[in-house]
Amino acid sequence: MPNERPEKPPALKLEAVQRHFRTNKRLVTALDGISAEVEEGTVTGLIGPDGAGKTTLMRLIAGLLRLDGGSIQALGLDVSADPLGVQGKLGYMPQRFGLYEDLSVRENLDLYADLQGVAPAIRPARYAELLHMTGLGPFTQRMAGRLSGGMKQKLGLACTLLHPPELLLLDEPTVGVDPVSRRELWQIIEHLMQTTSLTVLFSTAYLDEAERCDAVLLLHEGRLLGSGKPGEFTKEIEGRSYLASSQLSRRRLQARLSSTPGVIDAIIQGSHVRVITASTTTSDPAGWIEEAPDLRLTPTPPRFEDSFVARLHEQAQETGSSVTAMPPPLKSANDGDDNVISVSRLSRRFGDFVAVNDISFSVNRGQIFGLLGANGAGKSTTFRMLCGLLPPSSGSLQVAGYDLRKAAAAARGRIGYMAQKFSLYGDLSVHRNLRFFSSAYRLKGARQQDRIDWAIQEFDLKPILNDTSKDLPLGFKQRLALACALMHEPDILFLDEPTSGVDPLARREFWRRINGLAESGVTVLVTTHFMEEAEYCDQLVIMAQGRILATGAPENIKRIARTPETPDPTMEDAFIAVIETPAEADVT
């Protein structure tokens, strides 16, 4: 609820905020002249990809970092002049929640109550209220380290709320947390907004969370790309967003649409392709693509991400994120029912803990197959078993025709693996990383040179060839990591959380490549906690606590959550619906 009285001073006022960091003699500008205001009594989203400067800005507001230029007024106080005064009035939850893992829930609350000066007399009532709100009531004796990610997040929040703050700073509270906890966190915040006069600044890399905020500050590479109500962002591109459909396969359609003039964005959404056009007036789509005379565009309401992409697109016009042509299909795409991966009754236990519990699925050649789940659902353990890095406790798995229990090394030769943190050698140059990974895959001589040249060409690495890879922007690191994983032309590509935190343009470019690979017959397995990323998959499984809760095509899985109230559910709705229904859903 935005405050209507204009005479009220803003809860937060940023003026030309500047902050630099020094790494290895290089001066990096983390924040470059940010000016903005946050109205009292609102939830303001601080939104941007990793490396945009969100955490730095949060820490500056909390008085944890020194300003290099500009000023910050929080709750009428100058943060630089009176950090202690500001710190007494605001609540701050850092990314890792700031909990003592070897203290119990109750002891954590006691500590923060002491630090915030909550009088002992009012504590029982305050604790009861917060424990009720967060649903942590039954767990007061449990050690914080043994709580799930979602419960930690709520305890972290409760600790900041013990002495009701006037301004609440939440730094990426929803990253890596399961969608149910995420939804609950938003319910808690909405409840707080109704009952108190709190102002919330909420940072996130999930663009869909923008729509839940009263106002949005959009950060990108240390600059403010825009600010205002989320509606104002989407209004700019009103009448420019469509769902395209045609006889053509959705992936091919997406590829053609991406290179159509006048289209600034084309992504797969369910069985359609979501299209953003450069202007509201468009020519008859029937003439756009030769192969698709039946192309139809249905208008669809714009989303926040569409406007972000449109803005980035305007910015990047001249720098040009080059999109290379799709590689020609090697084999007839999507043809076979030939199983490339088959997993049956697979389990993995670590002592008493069952990380993966009796899962079965199979993947066909040229498919993009997704494992969707929150942190700790068992995705990475499954992945490690599929790559032959971890022996299963029971069950069987076949990859590329090899039984992994017997011929792990042979199977591994057909597998490309891109790890979560990209596992590049940070101190080596781009070129040296390519050389190293190609020789690790036993490529030699002319063949090695061919593949390196291919990677440089295909991934547009020439301009950064001699740069140290740890200094590269996230999007480039991701490109390089993918190039390294593809050096030996694997049949199967494993991607572990490949695009978490990268900006939407880099994510699109990445998926364009992956789609191209799938078209050419490479089988792709992806883990992700990004609900939207699941849209790119042909088939996916939803995992929670080591089990598969649902299997099927994204469209079919989403249908589970369809109700009269939500006729067009999102993947997140479906995820929550699946988690809340006990029986396994197979909607293949």
Next chain:
Amino acid sequence: MKGAALRRFTGLLRKEFLQILRDPSALAIAFVLPAVLLLIIGQGVSLDARGVPVALVVQHPDALTASFTGHFEQSPYFRPLRYRDIQSAEAAMAAGKVQAIVWLPSDFSRRARANGNSPIGVIVNGVDANDARLIEGYVQQVWSTWLAAQARLQGKRSPLPLDVAARVRFNPGVSSRDYLVPGLIALIMTLTGALLTALVMAREWERGTLEALMVTRVKMREILLAKLVPYFLLGMGGMAASVAIAVFLFGIPMRGSLLVLTGTSALFMLAALGMGLLISSFARNQFVAGQIAIITTFLPAFILSGFVFDIDSMPQVVQFITHIVAARYFVAILQTLFLAGDVWSVILPNALALAIMAVIFLAAARAITHKRLD
């Protein structure tokens, strides 16, 4: 406001004690580390030569030479082995079977009877210069004791031009362990003290908990003080355990008063903990903090505290540098307290130096640690 500050402080203290109880690593550093180090190094380190194999070559055995060699046999320092001639003794030394050769020439008994001053030949294996000097000294001692005994027997005054009446004070057994172990305690406590605070602060940085603490009304001095108090108690506990091991296990005498020991240990512990806090404000992860603590406390203390290497025989520049090693003062205090007693002329200046160092380290830690992340 006074009450609020006190509540913050007690809240932090309670948290710290709970963590100490639940995470045994702090207890391990405070008690297990010193006990293990003390037992291992205390058993192994000894600068004494005991039971040294010595070749005895007597050219003309008779009653006098027998009484002389008898002295060697009674000495705990030597394990005499008889050789017929000097050649075979030298061969034994070359083979490493004996460390020294004592040779009684053929005129030994004659000269002893004539003027009571009989020369002996001594050859010492000089590979280890320190050992060689020790052995030489011991041989000389045995020899002069024997000469004096002979003289007394004959009712004469000692024949030596200078009668060295060596009376060893404070450590009559001249046991090097008696003075090494107190120094060792100082050394180990330097490491323990610095590690305790450096690691627990670094842990808070590493886990991001400090970041959350900072955005409350808590003041940095409250955070630091809440670290200091519990780990001070823990460190003193470790100190007490070490003293107990020294006295009851190694049988080192304790001649000073416990009160003085406690007081000076407290000063030293504050300096060591302050050092740890200072380290943690630079090194914000446990591994680096641990490495720095070992390199900046244990190694200098080992070399520059006078624990093994005598400070007075160091070059001037190095002697000057030893003044900034806190262990130096504590080594002096502990050696004095254990072996000599409350010798105020030693204890007071060293205690004053420790107090100054404690103040400097703690003040520096306070000044450098900001309530900020940069």
